[in-house]
Amino acid sequence: MHLSNVRPPALKIEIGNAPLSGNSNLTMLRIIIIDPALKGETGHHLALSLELSKAAKSLGHRPIWLAHKELSSRLVPDFVQFVPAFSSGIYERQIGLMGRIVKPLVGNRRFLRSTFAERRWEVQLRRKLRFALLNGDRSSELATALGALKPGRSDRIVIHSADPQTVEMLSFWAAKQPSADLPSLHIRTCWSTSTMPFAGYGGGFSQTLGILSSVAREMTLSAETPAGARLLATETGMNVDVCPHLIDEASLVTGPRESNSADLLVGWLGEPRPEKGAGLLPEIIQSVLAGSPRRRVRFLLQCGGRTSRRARELDAQLSSFGDAVERLDVGIAQDAYLAALARCDVLLLPYDRDAYPPERGSGAALEALLTGKPIVATAGTFAAGLVTADSGCTGFDATSFADGILRIADNYQHYLDGAAQARERARRAHDRIACYRRLIGDAADETPPENQRHALNV
Numbered sequence: 001m002h003l004s005n006v007r008p009p010a011l012k013i014e015i016g017n018a019p020l021s022g023n024s025n026l027t028m029l030r031i032i033i034i035d036p037a038l039k040g041e042t043g044h045h046l047a048l049s050l051e052l053s054k055a056a057k058s059l060g061h062r063p064i065w066l067a068h069k070e071l072s073s074r075l076v077p078d079f080v081q082f083v084p085a086f087s088s089g090i091y092e093r094q095i096g097l098m099g100r101i102v103k104p105l106v107g108n109r110r111f112l113r114s115t116f117a118e119r120r121w122e123v124q125l126r127r128k129l130r131f132a133l134l135n136g137d138r139s140s141e142l143a144t145a146l147g148a149l150k151p152g153r154s155d156r157i158v159i160h161s162a163d164p165q166t167v168e169m170l171s172f173w174a175a176k177q178p179s180a181d182l183p184s185l186h187i188r189t190c191w192s193t194s195t196m197p198f199a200g201y202g203g204g205f206s207q208t209l210g211i212l213s214s215v216a217r218e219m220t221l222s223a224e225t226p227a228g229a230r231l232l233a234t235e236t237g238m239n240v241d242v243c244p245h246l247i248d249e250a251s252l253v254t255g256p257r258e259s260n261s262a263d264l265l266v267g268w269l270g271e272p273r274p275e276k277g278a279g280l281l282p283e284i285i286q287s288v289l290a291g292s293p294r295r296r297v298r299f300l301l302q303c304g305g306r307t308s309r310r311a312r313e314l315d316a317q318l319s320s321f322g323d324a325v326e327r328l329d330v331g332i333a334q335d336a337y338l339a340a341l342a343r344c345d346v347l348l349l350p351y352d353r354d355a356y357p358p359e360r361g362s363g364a365a366l367e368a369l370l371t372g373k374p375i376v377a378t379a380g381t382f383a384a385g386l387v388t389a390d391s392g393c394t395g396f397d398a399t400s401f402a403d404g405i406l407r408i409a410d411n412y413q414h415y416l417d418g419a420a421q422a423r424e425r426a427r428r429a430h431d432r433i434a435c436y437r438r439l440i441g442d443a444a445d446e447t448p449p450e451n452q453r454h455a456l457n458v
Helices: 045-058 097-106 109-115 120-129 137-149 164-175 205-215 226-236 278-289 309-319 334-343 363-370 398-410 412-426 432-439
Strands: 013-015 018-020 030-035 062-068 081-086 156-159 184-189 219-223 264-268 297-304 325-329 346-349 375-378 392-395
Touching (some): 030 045, 045 334, 045 432, 081 137, 137 164, 156 164, 184 205, 264 334, 278 297, 297 334, 309 325, 346 398, 363 375, 375 398
Parallel strands (some): 030 156, 062 081, 156 184, 264 346, 375 392
């Protein structure tokens, strides 16, 4: 698809950390990325927004972030327009009508969000009447931000981590605009329809997508994994492409690490949520250390700096392993994360199968794949689908994960060679620019590999 890039002159307005002007860069395609959860360095939101924006810039496009108001401007590249739009993220409820009425008296947004959250009847009534009065607070914030930007048909709006609430918010805004002037809309999700935040909101993801498609002038839909694309196509009857998590391969250190140590370093990196197997770590480590591998095995775990009861309990258990365990703070910068990734010899991904079905992707798994590192992952997950018999092992409990680590430790060169071959096979499918172009529906000159195409033509 090739849309006109010419926009009429507009008044200069100031939002966030840079000016917006309709009188400059008239031929530059604006890519408006909407992510209320883009707030800090943890999780996938910042990394994915950065990679999308770098890909956009490399093609001469102008990225704009509609993000959380608490996002630090130091995390925003100078080529990105930052619009501090949202007071809450997608993992939180919106404040409903009654909450907005009493807000001047109460003021505490956390209290209002829990006590006066948006009700189901408000969503249903808003769909029928299209009254802005019935908007949740985040929906109103989106309408305000987009109203200031004044996007038109030459712009692209992207939701890269789509959920029912954000899609519903965009559909309400789009329904209020002249259809002929609407920007093209590009919706991508990294979850399955059952595991995404507030999966049942507004009747569920598929229903909110149907409403958005009914008011959109032009819309594309993609999922992070092939299984996710197949499921979403079945549930919606729409064409669904595959757009993996975008990764700048140039930022990754590939191959074996340079180290004088003979130890094998196993990494468990990323946001330390329970569904990522945090509770299994002590048993896995104990089994590995008791297994007498040919090489000494150590663990690098990104689980430090948290003060919750669960985090303190895990920390106490890990302390018993002495210098066999090194803890890394959760809230580290991307450069520090990539440096930690480069240090690891093996990546451990013992994700919960129910929370991480094959439809839900994993940036950590792709990073391991594209750095050529052996992987130990839960059978039946997306990460396990990246593993071959020569590039890693799969398991289903602490004992089988430990066994996999021990097998790799005892024959590391074999698995390292297999991981290097897997990396070469994966490089084209995960090319950052090609993935970005597929996301914004601009891949006419680029045909994805067969295993990356799972659209249904209905």
